[in-house]
Amino acid sequence: MSEKQSTLTKLFPLLGQPRVNLRTEMLAGLTTFLTMAYIIAVNPSILSEAGMDAGAIVSATCLSAAIGCFLMGFLANLPFGLASGMGLNAFFTYSVVLAYDIPWQIALTAVFCEGVVFILLTACKVREAVVNSIPTNMKYAVTGGIGLFIAFIGLINGGLVTADPSTMVVLNDFALPAVITCIGVIIIAALDKRGTRGAILIGIALCSAIAWIYALINPAAAADMGIYLPEGLVKYESIAPIAGKIDFGYLLHPEQLSNFIVILLTFLFVDFFDTVGTLVGVCSKANMLDEDGNVPNASRALMADAIATTTGAALGVSTVTTYVESSTGVSVGGRTGYTAVTVGVLFLVAMFFSPVFVAIPSCATAAALIYVGYLMLSAVKSIDFGNITEGLPAFVTILAMPLTYSIGDGLTLGVLSYVFVNLLYNAVAPADKRHKVSAVMIGLAVVFILKLIFI
Numbered sequence: 001m002s003e004k005q006s007t008l009t010k011l012f013p014l015l016g017q018p019r020v021n022l023r024t025e026m027l028a029g030l031t032t033f034l035t036m037a038y039i040i041a042v043n044p045s046i047l048s049e050a051g052m053d054a055g056a057i058v059s060a061t062c063l064s065a066a067i068g069c070f071l072m073g074f075l076a077n078l079p080f081g082l083a084s085g086m087g088l089n090a091f092f093t094y095s096v097v098l099a100y101d102i103p104w105q106i107a108l109t110a111v112f113c114e115g116v117v118f119i120l121l122t123a124c125k126v127r128e129a130v131v132n133s134i135p136t137n138m139k140y141a142v143t144g145g146i147g148l149f150i151a152f153i154g155l156i157n158g159g160l161v162t163a164d165p166s167t168m169v170v171l172n173d174f175a176l177p178a179v180i181t182c183i184g185v186i187i188i189a190a191l192d193k194r195g196t197r198g199a200i201l202i203g204i205a206l207c208s209a210i211a212w213i214y215a216l217i218n219p220a221a222a223a224d225m226g227i228y229l230p231e232g233l234v235k236y237e238s239i240a241p242i243a244g245k246i247d248f249g250y251l252l253h254p255e256q257l258s259n260f261i262v263i264l265l266t267f268l269f270v271d272f273f274d275t276v277g278t279l280v281g282v283c284s285k286a287n288m289l290d291e292d293g294n295v296p297n298a299s300r301a302l303m304a305d306a307i308a309t310t311t312g313a314a315l316g317v318s319t320v321t322t323y324v325e326s327s328t329g330v331s332v333g334g335r336t337g338y339t340a341v342t343v344g345v346l347f348l349v350a351m352f353f354s355p356v357f358v359a360i361p362s363c364a365t366a367a368a369l370i371y372v373g374y375l376m377l378s379a380v381k382s383i384d385f386g387n388i389t390e391g392l393p394a395f396v397t398i399l400a401m402p403l404t405y406s407i408g409d410g411l412t413l414g415v416l417s418y419v420f421v422n423l424l425y426n427a428v429a430p431a432d433k434r435h436k437v438s439a440v441m442i443g444l445a446v447v448f449i450l451k452l453i454f455i
Helices: 003-011 022-036 038-050 054-076 088-098 104-123 126-133 136-157 176-194 199-217 219-224 248-252 254-285 298-315 326-331 337-352 354-358 362-382 388-404 407-428 439-454
Strands: 082-084 161-164 168-171 320-322
Touching (some): 022 337, 038 082, 038 104, 054 337, 088 104, 088 254, 104 126, 104 248, 104 254, 104 298, 126 298, 126 439, 136 326, 136 388, 176 199, 176 362, 199 362, 254 320, 254 326, 326 337, 326 362, 337 354, 388 407
């Protein structure tokens, strides 16, 4: 290998990846993309309420996602897709722009600063240390918790459950979307049991076909259920109305600085620990953790995530983050950066053919999320529940993720319970029976306590 080639492969590990099954990686990328494609429709609907141009948001969402995926693929050689994060976009609009009554340009500035801070923290190995400090049993718990979390998202998106003021959540009316979701889960399960490659992708395609056929027969009723036929084929919107609108003028006013810092810190906490939880959980499920139980190329993956956030803000969208839906691609064999690159290419395609991808109904992707949730939950069998100091924090982590509707909050409660249970046990246990608690985990607990108090 020439010196030039060696330098390139060190900078971009994907280029030195030997013996890759490109067909499998591309299929995995397509599967991941289809479960993420809803963001192309959802992001504009949320961010436009902040006063941003909806058409420009479609293009910016696709472009920023593509850049993030390319960074993840080439720099980290990992099969993770990135795009504007759900939850973070809602926080951007409702909790920042509307609640604080500030221009969306200032909110984008906070996201941009968040990305810069993450780049510095990643360069100093702080984020990598956090990822690698999580105990093995907790990593399995994160996998299981994410499984329940995305399955819960699938149940909601598929119309199987709905909110209720008395019981929080109840079984929804069994309308067509719920029926399609159930059919999709059955199809995927049967094909997967048979050993059919791309079972999840086939399930999404068949469910979409069923929904579109109904929309063709009864468009009015279908529209009431959120099912639409593609409105044309090709469409592109300029990002000019929202790109390059970072505005640091807000920081020049001392009375506004405190609000900006609170906004920035909230973005930091949510994105930091959602990304950490996603990396750990998906890598664990894919058996990609190294012999020490650490995420491979964690520092590079986190750097890709941080740069993508900064770039996304410059393009005009809320925080770009690693998607838990990447687990769908991993479940069909995605193991390298070629999966992420495929997702990126498809987002670029979607930028010009968005009417087709936006029309994929949520009940079709919901079936995939539910099934992958089942696959990820299987990781809990590796948890040592017989050891209370390990098993109880793992249980809290698994339980909290779906019930708080947040990977980051679930990890927060899991880490706090791990540290407190083990420190108290060590205080009363004989010296030879004590469990070592890493300084990083204790530091995390302190940070989480401050977060719960002040944010």
